[in-house]
Amino acid sequence: MNAKVNRWQVLIASTAVLLCTGAVYAFSVFAGPLSVEKGWTMTEIMLAFTINAAIGPIPMIFGGFLTDKGLAKWAIVIGGVLFGLGFLLTGFVTSTGMLYLTYGLIGGFGQGLAYSGCLSNTIKLFPDKKGLASGIITAGMGGAAIIAAPIGNYFIENNDVFYAFRSLGIAYIIVIVIASFFIKTAPANYVPEGFTPPEMMRGGKMINKNWKQMLRSPYFYLIFFMLCTGAFSGLMIASNASVIGQQMFGLSAGTAAFYVSLYSLSNCAGRVLWGTVSDKLGRNKTLNIILSVIIAALIVLTVLSSQLGFAIGIIALGLCFGGVMGVFPPIVMENYGPVNQGVNYGIVFIGYSTAAFFAPRVAVSMASASGGSFTNAFYVAIVVACIGLVLNICYSQMKKAKAKEIVEA
Known part of the structure; x- marks a missing residue:
């Protein structure tokens, strides 16, 4: 099926979303200042990161389900906003329990949901360049810390770690909402003009499991x-x-x-x-x-x-x-x-x-x-x-x- 969709626009916008949600991997920048500010041990603080990573498969599968039902944009927007909200609320935590809820559960669920939606939706638009599209999308997630780390460190040095969380959380929500206007759901069985996916064709019929x-x-x-x-x-x-x-x-x-x-x-x-x-x-x-x-x-x-x-x-x-x-x-x-x-x-x-x-x-x-x-x-x-x-x-x-x-x- 071919439909009018600017797949490169979707790829760029989706990568922008993951350049936000991938900031979770810059947690080491915030962990030390959190320990100093609140007196929590590093073991207690790093548990928030562990929780964030541990729940990953749950939102990944749920986000994949929404994407496969044609609701990729909802998965991306809801996941992205939840991640930004998790960052924002972490700027107000007063206990480790709150930290585990905001950064660990809310942020982790949002990240997995957005990542699943962005990756699965975009790769469906590039059956002829699956490796390239997957590489660019996952690069957004992998490279986010390169941007988030110095910006977060700047906010921490000039204000404090909670100001950094609040500021970045608000910025992430704004960027994700703007990017969502350029994200379109991949049409079912999308095939770009002039391309036939031989690895998924049997007798002229596409195989899906x-x-x-x-x-x-x-x-x-x-x-x-x-x-x-x-x-x-x-x-x-x-x-x-x-x-x-x-x-x-x-x-x-x-x-x-x-x-x-x-x-x-x-x-x-x-x-x-x-x-x-x-x-x-x-x-x-x-x-x-x-x-x-x-x-x-x-x-x-x-x-x-x-x-x-x-x-x-x-x-x-x-x-x-x-x-x-x-x-x-x-x-x-x-x-x-x-x-x-x-x-x-x-x-x-x-x-x-x-x-x-x-x-x-x-x-x-x-x-x-x-x-x-x-x-x-x-x-x-x-x-x-x-x-x-x-x-x-x-x-x-x-x-x-x-x-x-x-x-x-």
Whole structure:
């Protein structure tokens, strides 16, 4: 079905929304000042971030359901406003319980809802450039902290942390409301002029599977664990980059902070870079490269103790973490069609949440047991990436066998 819709306008507006909601990843900028202002421990404060991340799959699936029912704009607007409201209300908290409610629950639910709506709706408009569209959209989420961190820090230094939350919350709501006027719901089975999606056509009919059919598919479990293993190393580094730089490579706090920003920038760039590459080479070949680079980067971190080694490892892992996040939405759509992409990807995204739960804990636990060294954690991440590489090879072989059956039939 073709309809008059400016898909690039929708892509830009949706990315603007995620440049707001992705500010959740700049929480470390606010955590320290919150501790100083209120006397709360960092453990108490970081629980708000944990809650925010933990509830992610729930709004992702719900937002996907709304998107698949043609209500993507509602999911994006409601989710975006809820996120901004969560930020705004955090500027008035007086207890950790309130912090968990505003930043953790309200902000987390809003972020997941908006992310699901933006990603699933936009990728349906780009069946010919799924990797590129997914990369740009997820880059908005991944790169938001690059903008939010310095602005938030400026507000904190010139006023206080609560003023920063209130100001950013209001700004986010305004930007999201304005962006919503340019977001249109993707028409059902949208196909741009001159493009035929061969991977989803059987006898001239487009194949779409719902979540129940997806769960019965042998590909689902491979895709699920591939996302989990692919995201593992990136999440491990994202949560510990500054500590790793200081404890293992002797960097100052300021220099380590610079590399944290560099990691975020690499993460953002990697989503567009690898998404585009995957449109050219295919998802499987691209994942093979990404996972191989992850393994090489982790080896560099274990072998080289210089700042150069840290820089190489951080940049490579950031690019690859971004690549993983940009490649998997197209993989889900190519296997199960665009009609139920929202719910289907929301369920697959639980694989990411699983990695988010285990990776930071494994890293911190092993570092504590090794006097602050993350070397053993890097070894674990290498093994996990190797498992992901094997799973991707199995997935590729299964797809080739299936394609051969179809041709012979």
